[in-house]
Amino acid sequence: MLRALLPGLVVLLVACSPPLTVEQQVIAVIRQMEEQIEAGERREFMTHIAEDFAGQDGRMNRDQVRALVVFQLRRFERLQAQLFPIAVTETGPDHATAKFRALVTGGPGWIPERGQVYDFTTAWRREDDAWLLVGADWAPVPLDEVLDNLPAPSFD
Numbered sequence: 001m002l003r004a005l006l007p008g009l010v011v012l013l014v015a016c017s018p019p020l021t022v023e024q025q026v027i028a029v030i031r032q033m034e035e036q037i038e039a040g041e042r043r044e045f046m047t048h049i050a051e052d053f054a055g056q057d058g059r060m061n062r063d064q065v066r067a068l069v070v071f072q073l074r075r076f077e078r079l080q081a082q083l084f085p086i087a088v089t090e091t092g093p094d095h096a097t098a099k100f101r102a103l104v105t106g107g108p109g110w111i112p113e114r115g116q117v118y119d120f121t122t123a124w125r126r127e128d129d130a131w132l133l134v135g136a137d138w139a140p141v142p143l144d145e146v147l148d149n150l151p152a153p154s155f156d
Helices: 002-016 022-038 042-046 062-075 143-148
Strands: 049-055 078-083 087-092 095-107 114-127 130-140
Touching: 022 042, 022 078, 022 087, 022 095, 022 114, 022 130, 042 062, 049 062
Parallel strands: 049 130
Antiparallel strands: 078 095, 087 095, 095 114, 114 130
């Protein structure tokens, strides 16, 4: 009897849940993209990139992003990203920006052989209830800046 009621209870709980904020929606898409790239799912990853995407101050379009993703996935057997706090700002109706720092690593196995910290600034547009990446700029963060911002070790 309880099993028969469970689907109805789930629908009721979802229907009664408050809608996600713009910030929560954009962060969810970024996290989904992170999971997809780590799983090597380039086609699924690219579904979040708008057709009119312009990155790196307009020097990169959607096709070039696809080529970069393919190159990186072929270069590294295992590609991972560790995203640090994501700050989302709603910039207008159906538009938002997200800024975050990410440690991107790659290598042939479980232990990465290469890594770099990047600062990302991204622009998003909502179309048909889906958030699409319309712009992104990223730059490597110098190692000394990364090290200066590490928390002090605790010897308790």
